[in-house]
Amino acid sequence: MSLVVALSGGIGGAKLALGLSRVLPAEELLIVANTGDDFEHLGLSIAPDIDTLMYTLAGVANPETGWGRRDETWSFMAALEELGSETWFRLGDRDLATHVERTRRLRAGESLSAVTADLCRKLGVAPRILPMSDDPVRTRVLTEADWIDFQDYFVRQQCRPVVRRLAFAGADAARAHPDFLAALRRPDLRAVVICPSNPFISIEPVLSLSGVRDALASCAAPVIAVSPIIGGRAVKGPTAKMMTELGLSVSAATVAERYADFLDGYVVDHEDARSVEHIATRVFLADTLMTTLDDRETLARVALAAADELRR
Amino acid sequence: MSLVVALSGGIGGAKLALGLSRVLPAEELLIVANTGDDFEHLGLSIAPDIDTLMYTLAGVANPETGWGRRDETWSFMAALEELGSETWFRLGDRDLATHVERTRRLRAGESLSAVTADLCRKLGVAPRILPMSDDPVRTRVLTEADWIDFQDYFVRQQCRPVVRRLAFAGADAARAHPDFLAALRRPDLRAVVICPSNPFISIEPVLSLSGVRDALASCAAPVIAVSPIIGGRAVKGPTAKMMTELGLSVSAATVAERYADFLDGYVVDHEDARSVEHIATRVFLADTLMTTLDDRETLARVALAAADELRR
Numbered sequence: 001m002s003l004v005v006a007l008s009g010g011i012g013g014a015k016l017a018l019g020l021s022r023v024l025p026a027e028e029l030l031i032v033a034n035t036g037d038d039f040e041h042l043g044l045s046i047a048p049d050i051d052t053l054m055y056t057l058a059g060v061a062n063p064e065t066g067w068g069r070r071d072e073t074w075s076f077m078a079a080l081e082e083l084g085s086e087t088w089f090r091l092g093d094r095d096l097a098t099h100v101e102r103t104r105r106l107r108a109g110e111s112l113s114a115v116t117a118d119l120c121r122k123l124g125v126a127p128r129i130l131p132m133s134d135d136p137v138r139t140r141v142l143t144e145a146d147w148i149d150f151q152d153y154f155v156r157q158q159c160r161p162v163v164r165r166l167a168f169a170g171a172d173a174a175r176a177h178p179d180f181l182a183a184l185r186r187p188d189l190r191a192v193v194i195c196p197s198n199p200f201i202s203i204e205p206v207l208s209l210s211g212v213r214d215a216l217a218s219c220a221a222p223v224i225a226v227s228p229i230i231g232g233r234a235v236k237g238p239t240a241k242m243m244t245e246l247g248l249s250v251s252a253a254t255v256a257e258r259y260a261d262f263l264d265g266y267v268v269d270h271e272d273a274r275s276v277e278h279i280a281t282r283v284f285l286a287d288t289l290m291t292t293l294d295d296r297e298t299l300a301r302v303a304l305a306a307a308d309e310l311r312r
Numbered sequence: 313m314s315l316v317v318a319l320s321g322g323i324g325g326a327k328l329a330l331g332l333s334r335v336l337p338a339e340e341l342l343i344v345a346n347t348g349d350d351f352e353h354l355g356l357s358i359a360p361d362i363d364t365l366m367y368t369l370a371g372v373a374n375p376e377t378g379w380g381r382r383d384e385t386w387s388f389m390a391a392l393e394e395l396g397s398e399t400w401f402r403l404g405d406r407d408l409a410t411h412v413e414r415t416r417r418l419r420a421g422e423s424l425s426a427v428t429a430d431l432c433r434k435l436g437v438a439p440r441i442l443p444m445s446d447d448p449v450r451t452r453v454l455t456e457a458d459w460i461d462f463q464d465y466f467v468r469q470q471c472r473p474v475v476r477r478l479a480f481a482g483a484d485a486a487r488a489h490p491d492f493l494a495a496l497r498r499p500d501l502r503a504v505v506i507c508p509s510n511p512f513i514s515i516e517p518v519l520s521l522s523g524v525r526d527a528l529a530s531c532a533a534p535v536i537a538v539s540p541i542i543g544g545r546a547v548k549g550p551t552a553k554m555m556t557e558l559g560l561s562v563s564a565a566t567v568a569e570r571y572a573d574f575l576d577g578y579v580v581d582h583e584d585a586r587s588v589e590h591i592a593t594r595v596f597l598a599d600t601l602m603t604t605l606d607d608r609e610t611l612a613r614v615a616l617a618a619a620d621e622l623r624r
Contacts, residue, residue: 043355043416075385079409083434085416093405097391104355104397122395 002190009034009202010052011066013195019296026126035131036139036205044099058123069094088156132206135174140167159238163245168208176209184215191307194225198239199258216262222310224265227252231271251275265306314502321346321514322364323378325507331608338438347443348451348517356411370435381406400468444518447486452479471550475557480520488521496527503619506537510551511570528574534622536577539564543583563587577618
């Protein structure tokens with residue numbers, strides 16, 4: 001037996017997580033999900049990255065948006081709008097069942113990891129999707145005006161505000177999930193894969209938990225990141241805009257620097273070869289744009305091969 | 313100005329409430345809704361009779377079922393079933409918006425009456441629908457086995473258990489809504505209309521609140537009930553079955569006896585004339601089966617004419 005631990009945010013990360021799930025036996029993959037963008041909305045506990053991972057691996061994700069469920073209907077939102085309630089966060093009718101069920105069970109005292117495991121089982125997701133923590137961590141964004149909640153920035157304001165800083169409220173007190181830390185200590189750990197998610201809002205909330213960076217630096221297996229930057233641009237989302245606003249250069253190298261204390265290998269698109277010429281980490285060039293299911297599997301194999309090569 | 317106060321449960325009562333709303337100016341009608349069958353389900357605060365009244369008066373009720381909304385979709389329930397959650401209480405996608413919004417606002421500290429008033433305004437319901445109380449009252453059913461919650465009896469077990477007794481938990485502490493009691497004290501009160509709802513589970517929870525029976529007995533206007541029994545049978549629901557199980561005869565007269573301490577006039581179907589020959593209350597014979605919208609308006613006019621005649 002061996003184990004691969006993947007750290008992932010939502011849409012981009014979930015593509016590689018799906019690839020890994022298709023090239024590894026289910027029991028050899030542990031996907032650790034960012035919960036920094038979880039929030040409470042309309043009285044419901046919403047966990048966007050967990051849900052995107054869960055729906056993607058269950059084959060029920062909406063292929064157009066990357067988030068939410070396929071074959072979705074929107075009657076709830078239409079009625080909610082009629083009632084004058086908040087409609088900036090789009091909740092599909094099918095998706096809503098996940099939030100209602102999760103909220104009910106969290107209120108009854110179950111942990112987020114237990115609820116997630118059971119929802120995954122019900123949806124037929126074989127690999128384990130583990131929240132980075134059962135304790136609440138909430139990403140906050142310092143804009144030029146004020147600190148605001150992540151989903152306010154990300155969804156309501158469509159990433160328009162200039163980002164000055166990010167903070168992970170609750171991260172000091174939150175404990176990384178014990179199964180996550182235990183996995184990083186396993187002697188048969190084959191690889192840790194940092195999925196091509198936004199480093200600032202999808203991976204760094206995970207890294208902000210006490211003990212995680214040290215555990216990544218000292219684990220038995222190579223830590224491989226896959227760059228979310230292709231050809232000097234972000235594939236999707238605010239990664240590039242955020243880099244600029246934080247005073248960083250928009251390049252694959254910038255992402256590797258965020259992980260410098262524990263990174264062993266970096267999978268970078270052919271287009272970005274020049275940008276990473278001078279980084280300290282071992283680079284593996286590949287086609288990193290994941291359009292088809294084959295692309296996802298191929299990139300997963302590249303990341304695993306990189307780890308296996310570094311281990312030898 | 314004058315005022316008509318109507319006491320109502322769900323489906324049957326809402327038919328007459330709709331009739332009253334069409335023959336009276338909005339400001340001359342106050343509909344007091346039973347909240348004894350309200351309950352908490354999946355973490356949501358559900359108020360079936362308020363919603364049936366609201367949807368009926370808004371013209372968005374499901375004409376087939378009498379409860380829920382028309383043009384409904386059921387994606388939420390389908391997804392909830394997939395997640396292995398409870399699906400015995402059917403929540404349509406549009407209907408769900410009402411429960412989510414109500415729950416959110418109750419949790420934020422708003423009263424049920426304030427939330428109801430606002431939802432009615434949003435849905436374009438002109439007459440006021442007032443919960444009988446802002447405090448929780450929960451109808452409980454003593455079956456041959458045990459005390460069970462009303463919705464467990466009514467929906468989950470489809471009224472199959474034999475009913476030995478009914479109780480209204482919380483009624484001792486709950487205060488009748490002050491606007492309800494104030495309305496009954498108005499000198500310009502024209503009529504109180506007890507809608508043709510099940511007396512045991514729709515009207516008696518209202519009557520169980522401290523001060524209500526006395527206020528009905530002493531109010532300035534005639535109190536008129538419309539019989540829910542037609543031709544010795546209930547039009548819909550468990551009224552007749554419940555009467556038998558409670559050791560009462562299934563007749564229009566039995567309902568009048570429940571209201572004997574305050575009833576001034578009783579509107580009864582022609583078919584039931586013999587059954588009410590010996591009751592102490594003044595009887596008005598009419599066609600009480602409400603099939604069309606015209607039927608609802610006609611019966612509303614009959615009830616109001618009965619009150620006006622008794623007042624003279």
